[in-house]
Amino acid sequence: MRILVTGFDPFGNETVNPAYEAVKLLPDNIAGAEIIKLEIPTVFGKCDPVVEQAIIDKKPDVVLSIGQAGGRFDISVERVAVNIADGRIPDNEGNQPIDQTIREGGENAYFASVPVKAIVEKIRARGIPSSVSYTAGSYVCNFIMYCVLHSIATKHPGIRAGFIHVPFMTSQAIGKPVNTPTMSIQTISDAIEAAIEAIVERSVDIRTAEGQIS
Amino acid sequence: MRILVTGFDPFGNETVNPAYEAVKLLPDNIAGAEIIKLEIPTVFGKCDPVVEQAIIDKKPDVVLSIGQAGGRFDISVERVAVNIADGRIPDNEGNQPIDQTIREGGENAYFASVPVKAIVEKIRARGIPSSVSYTAGSYVCNFIMYCVLHSIATKHPGIRAGFIHVPFMTSQAIGKPVNTPTMSIQTISDAIEAAIEAIVERSVDIRTAEGQIS
């Protein structure tokens, strides 16, 4: 089994992005699966061909993308990507799409095809707070999640994909308001490792009911 | 112009629901539009026929639904409803759907057809904090938003619909943790009134780009 794990480069006013920092700390093999790490640019229209090429080249079974969600407290596992690009701030090349459709003719939304609840439970079992999220926002994170799921739906049947949002890492709180939640980068990486373990263990599509979590 | 404004009855451990309390305070005519107020049950599968019947009986031009989002700080105007019902707690009749599809064959998601950004700006112009939200959750709020938009898409072309989430009202904070955000019920009602003014002023569908808000 081969899992492509992507993480964005730093954006906004940040000099670091916990997404790829955490990916870098992952072992190369998790629960028997080969881990392929890929840093991608925080740029609308540039991150998606990079992942597309990696899908073609590496033929992964799963694409798991990681992004920073500054202000969130826990590891949130995204269930939905929507066909809207709407940037509150410009991306790293100055693009700021407003009310744009990501893929003309694409579904209004795609659902993650990794087992989001099993992932949340596996992360919690490691002692790390986690929850299912129903929005990846409307910035580059939702964009890449949507693009990958659309690409799979239209061109790469059988690949599964998902997206995980992670909090600021501890050092990013310096200079921010006192009520800025953070997580250590090692904890974030441990959570992603747990997520991958859950994915390897479960081959079901999330569209099959998973059952309740608290 | 006729606007049907719905609000849920109390659920969970609450004895009051700021959604319908705020609707009750609305004037019967806003910016020339006739306001029809409807309290609906917080029950999967029971709130939707109630709204459907009101659509048939009252022939509104717009359906605006209001729900409580305990824990949110501002008036959040929902942009997306997804085809998933997944209850963290049972509804008022003990139903707790898990990973359920709301409408077989329905779109994965529908987008609000009221001008969400114009609404946010109008509310802010009243001095009330507001923002666009990309998730109405997976409980009864998302359910009714999805059901109404699906019904309109399949049976009632031309009607527009949207959903607004409101914080706890002030008195609901008593007995809750000290960091529970609230809003006065009059402020919530004023915000809904402003939202309706924006809807009356704008006849465009949100799928037409609205432009950026900060």
Next chain:
Amino acid sequence: MRILVTGFDPFGNETVNPAYEAVKLLPDNIAGAEIIKLEIPTVFGKCDPVVEQAIIDKKPDVVLSIGQAGGRFDISVERVAVNIADGRIPDNEGNQPIDQTIREGGENAYFASVPVKAIVEKIRARGIPSSVSYTAGSYVCNFIMYCVLHSIATKHPGIRAGFIHVPFMTSQAIGKPVNTPTMSIQTISDAIEAAIEAIVERSVDIRTAEGQIS
């Protein structure tokens, strides 16, 4: 009975201060007590002589000061004022004391002599969240609370005094981060009215045990 109620003028980047805005809305008579309203400058060393003069001129039985605590969620009734002035930002005349003693020879701290717990319970009984706070900070709010209690301890035996911190009013959230807690100005004023009712009802000094509140 005569109660002097003070409120600061706007400071920092704010154009309004909910403290004095709420005081202005108070009736002139509460539970039989005459209410004397006084706006005071957010300036170290200038607010205290203004209150001192009012104490001499008006001979109040109680001095209740109100201040803005942006970021707090509820009405917090202060129990302690400390002999430290330490400004994170300059006051309205550019003073920014650092690690300064407010009154040489004064106590390290004074305790409020209004019944803080009875006040909290009275405010809650109005349906408004409230709690006892053990810090008024180290800015002008703590400064005036300390100055008044020191003045009473050394020069005006028998007068009782306290301080109440209030959240941002609703409109102050515009332009701030989405997780900014607020309260309507009418709710804030109602809470202060309830506080005064509690003060009138209770003549005991807080140093006498009040008993537990949840």
Next chain:
Amino acid sequence: MRILVTGFDPFGNETVNPAYEAVKLLPDNIAGAEIIKLEIPTVFGKCDPVVEQAIIDKKPDVVLSIGQAGGRFDISVERVAVNIADGRIPDNEGNQPIDQTIREGGENAYFASVPVKAIVEKIRARGIPSSVSYTAGSYVCNFIMYCVLHSIATKHPGIRAGFIHVPFMTSQAIGKPVNTPTMSIQTISDAIEAAIEAIVERSVDIRTAEGQIS
């Protein structure tokens, strides 16, 4: 130089206390100072004789106490201890003092005699968020801080003392609301180590002005 570092045992509904967990991870020597670790009971009237005996036996130059402040986001370095014991919940032996004076005839408050601002800056320089706090609450944390400073003021001149509050550790968030801030136990321990480095470097009493921090 010898530094006594105390940490409480678990209390409330928690099975672990990050305070002593972090202390256990400290090296035995920091910046040339010998570190003496002491777990103390979360019990009014029992933690203080334990620390008192350790002061007599070990003759430390500094007593630094660590406690859990669930709900806080950063490492908060306490500046003030007040002569009030008032428990919102019972301690580990069921004591719940209400409005009690800790030491009859003691000062209303004592100020930390470790350099609180230098400590905050040293912790931040490690990439860990930290701030000065003006309240250690009214539970066992404030109690031990007050007792130690009172004991030093009356019986052990020359010893310096302080108190640091730490957030929940990561695993404590499991089962709590999603907006529960946490810190990894290694990060908490690193912060305490940095605090001790600051204490060793600075021999001044905090009552001497330290200057401004942002």
